[in-house]
Amino acid sequence: MFRAAFSRLSVRALPAVAAVLLRQKENEAKERRGRRPRSWRKETHPYYNLSVKVLRARNIHGADLLSKADCYVQLRLPTASPIASRTKVIYNSSDPEWNETFHYRIHGAVKNILELTLYDRDVVVDDHLSSVVFDVGNIKPEETIRRAFKLNTKNKEVLEVEFFLKKSPEPPTQIITNGVVVAHPCLCIEGRIHQGQKQHGEKGDRLLKLSVPGSYEKQICTPFEKSAPCNEGIPFLFHVDKDMSPQLDVYLQQTLRIGQDDLAPELDKQVLIVGEGSLPVSSLHEGQEEEINLPLSKDQKLGMNLKTEELSQELDVRLGFDLSKGEKTFLEKRKVVASQCLGKALQLSRIPKTEEVPVIAVLGSGGGTRAMTSFYGSLLGLQDLNILHSVTYISGVSGSTWCMSTLYEDPDWSQKDLRDPISKARNFVTASKAGAFSPERLRHCTQELMAMEKDGYNVNFTDLWGLVIEYFLHQKDNPAKLSDQQQCVARAQNPYPIYAGVNVRVNISGGEFAEWCEFTPHEVGFRKYGAFVRAEDFGSEFFMGHLVKKRKEPKISFLQGVWGSAFAANLDEIWARAAGTGIRWLNSLTDVIKVIDDCRKLHFRDFRLQTRLVMPGGIVSSIFQEFFKSRFTAAELYNFTRGLYLYKNYVGVREFVAWKGNHLDAFPNQLTPMEENLYLVDGGFSINSPFPLVLQPERDVDVILSFNYSWDAPFQVLDLTKQYCRERGIPFPDTTISEEDEKLPKECYVFMDKDDSACPIVLHFPMVNNTFRKFKAPGIVRETEEEISNGDFSLTEKDSPFRTKNFTYEPNNFDQLIEVNRYNVLNNKDQILGALTAALANRKHKATRRYSKK
Structure with missing residues (x-):
């Protein structure tokens, strides 16, 4: 939902400060021209431990006009975790309080942007109320800061969050960068699956699903039959960011036939998760092949041979x-x-x-x-x-x-x-x-x-x-x-x-x-x-x-x-070429993006990003945008x-x-x-x-x-x-x-x-x-x-x-x-x-x- 919001940017949301100081920014860009490294370089940067405590929200008006909001906050920091976190839902409250703390390990070389998205819980689809985009670089180490993000000045809607940043005791690591993008160490997880201990009297087809959140391969599915050869095994491979503290998740899925309808056999099937387990990749010794018996249930274990190895620092992308x-x-x-x-x-x-x-x-x-x-x-x-x-x-x-x-x-x-x-x-x-x-x-x-x-x-x-x-x-x-x-x-x-x-x-x-x-x-x-x-x-x-x-x-x-x-x-561009301008009324439906906090105090040589608020256009807006701009x-x-x-x-x-x-x-x-x-x-x-x-x-x-x-x-x-x-x-x-x-x-x-x-x-x-x-x-x-x-x-x-x-x-x-x-x-x-x-x-x-x- 949040990513969809950013795919519909509104030209009417250009902040006044950017328009007024456009010339100043152009002159500075002119001064910077040519100041980019010709080649890549290696740099060493520390890790930091970030704590984000979602405190409360005030005066929240939900999407449902007949009842108060059922709010929760989703946190997304993709440079530190591939999985979004979320608070619990506070039902029927305009002033929800959570006081929940979330922890992240971030790397000092990358631009870490935290997205805080406020949702109103709904039976069908949760309503996206607003999002705050916050540059973690605004937090000074060893300092606790509390921010009250203004979500709607008219209704005095506010989201209060507390941040604390501390330098990690872990040793700094080396990355490769060209001053624009950063390449972290890539970890290769290679394994072979062997037949495990089987449940008694099991029926139906079994499917094994393996995933490493944040990996390139996402998920690997393979049939897990009784007759699978134990000596060769079923190979699998994942590539993942070593700094993401990856873990291997395994699910054993079983499909059971519950009826006898030969005309529609799909309707007579029921899919069950009969076993699951997780293995932190950090528990493995890098460069060594290890034999693992991962418990999936009380009566089920999965035998695997695993080996992790960091890929060469020599990149294939120049x-x-x-x-x-x-x-x-x-x-x-x-x-x-x-x-x-x-x-x-x-x-x-x-x-x-x-x-x-x-x-x-x-x-x-x-x-x-x-x-x-x-x-x-x-x-x-x-x-x-x-x-x-x-x-x-x-x-x-x-x-x-x-x-x-x-x-x-x-x-x-x-x-x-x-x-x-x-x-x-x-x-x-x-x-x-x-x-x-x-x-x-x-x-x-x-x-x-x-x-x-x-x-x-x-x-x-x-x-x-x-x-x-x-x-x-x-x-x-x-x-x-x-x-x-x-x-x-x-x-x-x-x-x-x-x-x-x-x-x-x-x-x-x-x-x-x-x-x-x-x-x-x-x-x-x-x-x-x-x-x-x-x-x-x-x-x-x-x-x-x-x-x-x-x-x-x-x-x-x-x-x-x-x-x-x-x-x-898209249809909007076709209309623009035919009529000389785009479909103007579409702009009234787009998401509104506002700068709600300029931490930089207009010092443009500061590379921190302003805090931005995204107000979504709503479901009707989304439908029209998808139709005319896709x-x-x-x-x-x-x-x-x-x-x-x-x-x-x-x-x-x-x-x-x-x-x-x-x-x-x-x-x-x-x-x-x-x-x-x-x-x-x-x-x-x-x-x-x-x-x-x-x-x-x-x-x-x-x-x-x-x-x-x-x-x-x-x-x-x-x-x-x-x-x-x-x-x-x-x-x-x-x-x-x-x-x-x-x-x-x-x-x-x-x-x-x-x-x-x-x-x-x-x-x-x-x-x-x-x-x-x-x-x-x-x-x-x-x-x-x-x-x-x-x-x-x-x-x-x-x-x-x-x-x-x-x-x-x-x-x-x-x-x-x-x-x-x-x-x-x-x-x-x-x-x-x-x-x-x-x-x-x-x-x-x-x-x-x-x-x-x-």
Whole structure:
């Protein structure tokens, strides 16, 4: 119930203090930029013993208007215990008193957030009245504090709680952290079950259930038959946080037949727990196999062989913000290629030194087949200008990724004339798509999906969509994988590809919460958390930074479904795109989040989080929210950050906007490392262009060529990027556009900040058909009737053939789209070369300053 409350954040709950001091926070974020560790480090931190005494509540008005409340309080501290605790129920009282104390052992390296949730007991479903989110970091060691949390100022509702924190006598332990997430020691519990002593006269089937609360595997069920071999045993395995003081719980379940109804035998069965037992894992000697006879009942024992062992400190998830080894090796080689290209393109008297070479990124927006086709045209224009080899990165969203992934099937694509792959793409784009739904193809798709499901993947509609895209682009099976593209950059012969997706919540709009996930030939990961896995391991199962179950790397076709999953929109987002705004009355039903105590006294360098109150919208609100905001078709993938914790000072890292009162970043118990799965969708649900992936300081990009293929709002990606950068203190130029340009966009806009050398130069290309109507090439006027006809077409009107949902073009329409985007690049040669010249001069200046300091 509490987790559901946080999945519906209300924009109207932004605290006034955050709004007033937004500028101050932005300036501080700007000061912090770049202050994050490149790699992981080991740190030693102590344990603390926390006592939480729930005292009483006052003036509580329950959900039932006809009677007083039947209250209890649930306590949840997931960084210390996987199980929520709760007080007893005080019936029929507006002023319940509990005076119950709960004890936790917490680790000093992590952000420990206690959730106190007040419930009204009900016969059917307990009513969630309110929740308090409290940062344990507000408690000073060896000091008892009593807090009266105001739940409702109008009704003077109050929850009184007493806290005491004491340093534990246990020795401090070492953890691994990158300053954002923490990896604790992972304990592996391996065992074999043997036949135990049997009850006399037992009947029915028996099922043994083993669980370790907080473990990755959760619960293991196995039939427990009389004929089970005693010599081999039944193996089982659990992975769990060693610091959670885990215990092994065993239940023996027996199903009895109580009737003789052969037509409905399920109705004649009764399930009984005939035995249960628990074993503290700490009672075992680590590294030694021990034989255990666990009593389950008076007449029943379970024989097991158990062994516990701490996994190696070497993690399979790379923690850190530095670039991957593969990408860094590429960059060293690419600088040599780029310096040669720039020397020729800019007609320089000498070839620039590698340290003087600017980093250039080309971005393609989303837009389905229109974006894919247009990106081909834009890249062709760069090739015809002879500057494609100076480009370091190519990154795309949605349809642009379809163009990229097809190009990178050829290890030397940029060394060849792009007209050949464009010709192949033309054949597929102009061909009928009916074959995608033929019986033979559907049979093939079914077999593919069943094979994925058999391998353990969570298969859903996104995977089917990936196979549909596979047919659209190839009209046959495509076995290529993302890691195959390593050979495309091994000699730095092509720009480095970065594919974009965003991780969302299934019932929160992408505008409110979206985490950028980057896919490169070497790694997949979140730069927000500084967590990456090898491209070959994406799709495998990870826990606490360790690979616990290896799976086959998915075909790139399935990733194409993720990158271009525009259909994953919820009803509220669909309405927003159609009407220009979301369903406004939904905001009146959302949960209200308020800051009820700012312990930091407005000193923002303090990394403690404010105490927040969550007031749920109620059952009716929940129904409407689930219906209008649920995202049923997001790709559900294994979360490789699962089992990591948020570092105690994570809020000081610029990627987090925890200072916003209602942003999910302010609730670490709800952030991605605490979730079981990733929900990856089209990057267009956040910003319809992958600016956040190339604006990272580690990539040090100097020039961004932004190609916008959106159906409308040609400057929206700039506005959203500017807001994104402003909140995080990332350098980004002023991109203010005049009203005239908003109505009638030009082919190219150049934005730069001459006063900030860290700010990239941005060249933005809206997809327009302005001068192309009159000129078939830069400076060459259209003369014949056929030439005039080829340039006279609409890119944005309702009857345009280039609508986003149109996957099939007529041959002449495909050619028109290629040519107009190529032309828009060629026609702005001077602006592009001017930007490269300015970036080269800036790099030279930086290199000279570094040299003079040495």
